Amino acid sequence: MSASKMALSNLEKILELIPLSPTSFATRYLPAAPVGSKGTFGGTLVSQSLLASLYTVPLNFFPTSLHSYFIKGGDPRAKITYHVQNLRNGRNFIHKQVSAYQHDKLIFTSMILFAVKRSKEHDSLQHWESIPGLQGKQPDSHQYEEASSLFQREVSSPQKLSQYAAVSDRFQDTASMSKYVDAFQYGVMEYQFPKDMFYSARHTDELDYFVKVRPHVTTVEHAGDESSLHTHHPHRIPKTITPENDARYNYVAFAYLSDSYLLLTIPYFHKLPLYCHNFSVSLDHTIYFHQLPHVNNWIYLKISNPRSHWDKHLVQGEYFDSQTGRIMASVSQEGYVVYGAEQDIRAKF
């Protein structure tokens, strides 16, 4: 595999932060835009803000929720600076606010709530939304297919590409099709999509698929060099947070994946082909974490679209651990997505 393809899945490098002070951080590398898009990938902002805030909380605090707004499109040619503001340090909860700047302008903000790791002694009520049939299951090959082969057959094959090119300029440049395929084949996320993912003529109010993160992320809480810190000094603030040394990196990786193939799926709910938008940006992003997300296992997600109106589209996702069948996170996102008239898209496709 070429170095450039290997770099596509190097999440640690993509998100790496350099400390400028105990509460401010700069990105080491430029914040790339996703294929087919001009601005920085929203998942980079969400996950880097979470990573920056983790550098300011003790090892025994875990993210419980994150609420964020994309204020200005990120410039992929400029590095980002993150400032973490401490709003309150409680015994059980810590509140942080993170502000991201480019060219001295605020581009993104998130509020993150951390909760202390609890002892098991007090747990009065328990409920987990679960999918019992999911436990230990792999994606069924009759229903789901690896995304790059599906994309090559259903979107970028010569027969299909002319239809997509009719509804979107981004498919007129056939040379760039290999970038989409590379992103699916070598990117941070590996997908198993339903076979009608890219175009479904079926009336439905739910879409489901499987996703996992390719690079290894430890689930061992006291992994890496700082192992003794976790067991003996849980109140310490870590100096380095990597996929190999801190299980909380699973939250960071989850935040990254949670902004991908979420808003883009809106046409699925309207019996239209994916990618048929004229303009698409996410406005906000909210994550409730229910447990440590094991991002190297298949994550099963169900997406719904409760409302689309006046170019504002709300999408909600429920993410399940396929090993246990239990809910791991809930995500909501509102996007500003502009489509042409529905009958025009249908006439062209």
Ligand SMILES: CCCCCCCCCC(=O)SCCNC(=O)CCNC(=O)[C@H](O)C(C)(C)COP(=O)(O)OP(=O)(O)OC[C@H]1O[C@@H](n2cnc3c(N)ncnc32)[C@H](O)[C@@H]1OP(=O)(O)O
């Ligand atoms: C094919 C595969 C595509 C893959 C897509 C992957 C999607 C991944 C999801 C993401 O990561 S999105 C990235 C995270 N979200 C953002 O970066 C949004 C940041 N927020 C904003 O950009 C502004 O707050 C927002 C545009 C939502 C509102 O700003 P304004 O109230 O000033 O809106 P305005 O209508 O004036 O437009 C601002 C800019 O958007 C552009 N714009 C707005 N509506 C447009 C439209 N209909 N068509 C084309 N461009 C449009 C507009 O040209 C203008 O560009 P310039 O600043 O360069 O002049």
